[in-house]
Amino acid sequence: MHIEGLSIALVPGLDGSGRLFQELTTSLAPRKPACLIRYPLHEKWDVSDYVNHLDQSLPTDENLLLIAESFSGPLALELLRSRSNIKALVLVASFARCPNPILHLLPFIPLSTLKPLLRSSVALRAFCLGNEATPDQIKRLKSVIDELPSEILRCRLNLLRTLRIEAKSIPDTIPILHLIASKDRLVCRSSAPDLSHAHADSRVVTVNGPHFLLQSCARDCATLIQDWIARMGKNPD
Numbered sequence: 001m002h003i004e005g006l007s008i009a010l011v012p013g014l015d016g017s018g019r020l021f022q023e024l025t026t027s028l029a030p031r032k033p034a035c036l037i038r039y040p041l042h043e044k045w046d047v048s049d050y051v052n053h054l055d056q057s058l059p060t061d062e063n064l065l066l067i068a069e070s071f072s073g074p075l076a077l078e079l080l081r082s083r084s085n086i087k088a089l090v091l092v093a094s095f096a097r098c099p100n101p102i103l104h105l106l107p108f109i110p111l112s113t114l115k116p117l118l119r120s121s122v123a124l125r126a127f128c129l130g131n132e133a134t135p136d137q138i139k140r141l142k143s144v145i146d147e148l149p150s151e152i153l154r155c156r157l158n159l160l161r162t163l164r165i166e167a168k169s170i171p172d173t174i175p176i177l178h179l180i181a182s183k184d185r186l187v188c189r190s191s192a193p194d195l196s197h198a199h200a201d202s203r204v205v206t207v208n209g210p211h212f213l214l215q216s217c218a219r220d221c222a223t224l225i226q227d228w229i230a231r232m233g234k235n236p237d
Contacts, residue, residue, distance in 0.1 A: 008028070009067070014071040061085075064086050069214055095193070172199055179213055180204060
């Protein structure tokens with residue numbers, strides 16, 4: 001199966017804006033994603049709300065390769081149970097349970113200081129984009145953080161504190177590729193989904209880069225995704 005056989009749908013990370021996929025879409029060219037999901041800026045949703053939003057937003061009349069970044073990974077895993085037209089899933093720097101114990105300190109962090117802590121250039125390089133991030137990448141990431149209301153940011157982080165997607169709930173009929181960042185300082189390896197029982201074509205690949213792999217290592221990620229799909233050697237049903 002070649003990547004041309006599936007329509008690509010992109011599902012964003014915690015920011016929910018979809019504005020951070022620029023490097024990936026360029027690297028996937030000339031193939032263009034058929035669908036880009038965005039999350040609303042003012043909804044205090046739980047996991048089921050986000051999954052319902054994905055279900056209602058994704059096309060139903062074409063077979064999909066879903067690329068789910070970080071925050072959206074566990075939501076995509078939940079969606080797999082009810083969507084037969086998702087034929088392959090790519091998780092990027094994602095998780096199936098609370099990604100980092102530091103989130104348990106969230107109730108003690110004043111709302112007024114949360115966003116300033118997250119948007120400093122030093123923090124963005126150290127935890128998100130790496131030391132080689134360009135000024136434009138830093139500027140774009142700050143912009144999407146600024147756009148996200150502080151109370152929605154906290155709500156999404158709170159959702160992750162109690163997150164738990166059981167391995168037995170992950171379908172074994174759909175191939176899954178999980179790209180893990182070797183220098184990820186936001187997501188612990190222990191929080192990754194257990195794919196040991198999954199489809200024979202499922203793989204876990206470590207990419208040399210920080211948490212924001214699709215921004216810092218977009219070309220490498222695009223190549224890995226396309227090579228993986230091509231190696232599957234079968235057509236979507």
